[in-house]
Amino acid sequence: MVLGAIDCINFETIGIxxxxxxxxxxxxxxxxxxxxxxxCFPFFRYAILELDTSILSEQLLAGSITFNELxxxxxxxxxxxxxxxxxxxxxxxxxxxxxxxxxxxxxxxVPQIF
Numbered sequence: 001m002v003l004g005a006i007d008c009i010n011f012e013t014i015g016i017x018x019x020x021x022x023x024x025x026x027x028x029x030x031x032x033x034x035x036x037x038x039x040c041f042p043f044f045r046y047a048i049l050e051l052d053t054s055i056l057s058e059q060l061l062a063g064s065i066t067f068n069e070l071x072x073x074x075x076x077x078x079x080x081x082x083x084x085x086x087x088x089x090x091x092x093x094x095x096x097x098x099x100x101x102x103x104x105x106x107x108x109x110v111p112q113i114f
Contacts (some may be wrong), residue, residue, distance in 0.1 A: 003083070003106055011047035011054070014101070016040065016065060016087060023072050031063040031089060040065065042089045044099055055093055063089025063101075073111065080109040 004015030018029075020038030031040045043058040065087040073081035084107040091099045 003108070005106075011049070013045040014043070014104075016042045018065075021067075021070070023070060026067050026070055028064055028066040031060055031065065042087070042091065042101075044091055044093075044101070057091040057093035057099055059092040061090040061092060061098065063087070080111055083108045083110065 001018045001021060002015055003018070004013065006013050018037055018040050022036070025036060027036070029036050029040055031042065034040050041058060042060060042063060043056065045054050045056045047054045065085060067083070067085040069082050069084045071082045073079070085105070087104040087106070088102045090101070093099055
């Protein structure tokens with residue numbers, strides 16, 4: 001599963017790649033020492049327009065993601081499943097700067113979960 005968002009005006013992308021999440025899981029996942037999932041990796045990409053390039057930051061220092069709701073779509077019950085929660089993480093970009101993301105939130109209604 002990949003949770004992501006794009007800021008089209010500033011050409012910024014943020015995302016969290018998660019492998020092996022249990023569809024019944026709610027609670028917090030430590031991104032660096034996860035026992036609940038196989039892997040959990042955040043990333044951030046931003047553009048440097050004057051250099052016509054972009055920087056991908058994905059070296060994780062610390063972070064966590066909390067699933068408040070992870071509800072699959074059930075046939076005949078609802079047209080959508082729902083994923084919601086919060087996240088925070090620190091990354092090092094390729095310029096050795098630390099990028100800190102705090103108080104992140106997500107909520108997606110999706111036609112299919114798992």
